[in-house]
Amino acid sequence: MDLNHVIFILAGIIVIAFIIGIIIRVKKRSSELEKTLKNEISEKEPVSLKIKLAKTKNSFIGRIADLVSQREKLDEELLEDLEEILIQADLGVKTTLDIIKKLSEKIRNERISNSSEIKQILENIVRELLLKDYSLDSDFFHLQNKKPFVILFAGVNGVGKTTTIGKLAKRFKDKGKSVLLIAADTFRAAAIEQLSIWADRAKVSIIKPQPGADPASVVYDGLISAINKKIDVVLIDTAGRQHTKINLMNELSKMSRTIKKVVPDGPQETLLVVDATTGQNAISQAEMFNEAINLTGLVLAKLDGTAKGGIVIGIKHQLNIPVKLIGVGESLDDLRDFDVEEFVKAIFE
Numbered sequence: 001m002d003l004n005h006v007i008f009i010l011a012g013i014i015v016i017a018f019i020i021g022i023i024i025r026v027k028k029r030s031s032e033l034e035k036t037l038k039n040e041i042s043e044k045e046p047v048s049l050k051i052k053l054a055k056t057k058n059s060f061i062g063r064i065a066d067l068v069s070q071r072e073k074l075d076e077e078l079l080e081d082l083e084e085i086l087i088q089a090d091l092g093v094k095t096t097l098d099i100i101k102k103l104s105e106k107i108r109n110e111r112i113s114n115s116s117e118i119k120q121i122l123e124n125i126v127r128e129l130l131l132k133d134y135s136l137d138s139d140f141f142h143l144q145n146k147k148p149f150v151i152l153f154a155g156v157n158g159v160g161k162t163t164t165i166g167k168l169a170k171r172f173k174d175k176g177k178s179v180l181l182i183a184a185d186t187f188r189a190a191a192i193e194q195l196s197i198w199a200d201r202a203k204v205s206i207i208k209p210q211p212g213a214d215p216a217s218v219v220y221d222g223l224i225s226a227i228n229k230k231i232d233v234v235l236i237d238t239a240g241r242q243h244t245k246i247n248l249m250n251e252l253s254k255m256s257r258t259i260k261k262v263v264p265d266g267p268q269e270t271l272l273v274v275d276a277t278t279g280q281n282a283i284s285q286a287e288m289f290n291e292a293i294n295l296t297g298l299v300l301a302k303l304d305g306t307a308k309g310g311i312v313i314g315i316k317h318q319l320n321i322p323v324k325l326i327g328v329g330e331s332l333d334d335l336r337d338f339d340v341e342e343f344v345k346a347i348f349e
């Protein structure tokens with residue numbers, strides 16, 4: 001082997017090493033890029049509940065913080081002002097009085113004299129109240145292996161039923177479930193169309209009846225079709241109705257009975273959607289709907305735009321019906337499980 005050969009082989013080795021070096025660097029760069037991309041995607045988390053509930057926080061805990069900062073002494077007068085804030089934050093009179101009573105007992109027993117401690121005591125009382133008989137486990141997402149799992153939605157006009165159904169359909173769909181929407185709000189053609197738009201957005205199927213069709217028959221036919229197609233979840237939209245109109249409430253009971261004819265243990269969930277911005281009226285709505293169709297839970301919609309979020313506490317304390325879902329906006333992803341700890345933190349921290 002002469003010198004030229006050796007130089008040639010050495011040059012070859014250097015070139016190959018150089019190329020390998022470049023390949024390794026390119027790979028490293030692309031995996032770094034992938035990592036940053038992944039981070040960016042995971043940073044695009046949903047807006048925190050704290051931001052969504054900012055108005056409630058300001059009008060409720062914000063005012064309490066102001067009160068406490070102005071007056072150090074914890075006396076009767078301060079408790080009266082606190083009572084007024086709680087009532088104005090839509091906790092309702094009964095709930096407010098019960099909370100103030102607990103608070104006074106605690107203050108007396110532990111000889112608390114400085115107003116700065118009020119916020120923490122109140123937070124504990126509210127948390128305890130909300131946690132009573134509560135489990136975060138949003139059970140209907142497990143579907144208990146029932147097929148179809150039927151959820152009937154009811155509520156007065158404009159509270160957010162159709163929107164909630166659209167959002168919930170998307171959540172089930174994302175969990176790999178087949179979903180069928182039944183437009184049993186046959187009163188207005190526009191209502192059927194509105195649900196159909198949500199079905200498109202959530203990419204789920206829908207039964208669209210003729211406007212004016214009998215809602216109970218629509219439900220019946222829809223469920224038969226769901227069984228034939230082996231659908232996992234059926235969400236039934238109904239026309240808005242005032243809880244005081246007896247004939248409309250009877251129509252709703254009839255729909256509920258019709259469901260049982262096709263799906264004997266259905267509807268597995270009967271959810272009342274209430275508009276958080278209506279405040280205390282939500283409680284009488286829930287009471288009367290519950291008499292007609294035995295509610296299994298509440299959906300509290302429009303919690304985002306309101307300062308009346310304290311209604312969550314009032315509803316929980318006065319009714320024995322769990323708040324299962326909360327609506328915090330108008331888009332597809334704005335429906336959340338009602339998580340007590342998250343709610344308390346969003347309001348108090």
Ligand SMILES: Nc1nc2c(ncn2[C@@H]2O[C@H](COP(=O)(O)OP(=O)(O)O)[C@@H](O)[C@H]2O)c(=O)[nH]1
Pocket residue numbers: 155156157158159160161162163164240273301302303304305326327328329330334
């Ligand atoms: N900000 C906000 N608006 C909502 C929410 N849910 C529903 N809406 C709005 O409330 C209005 C009535 O909703 P819709 O679903 O048609 O009510 P329905 O008559 O009960 O079916 C619509 O403009 C919705 O966009 C929510 O959680 N937050």
Ligand SMILES: [Mg+2]
Pocket residue numbers: 161162163185191237240
């Ligand atoms: Mg509707």
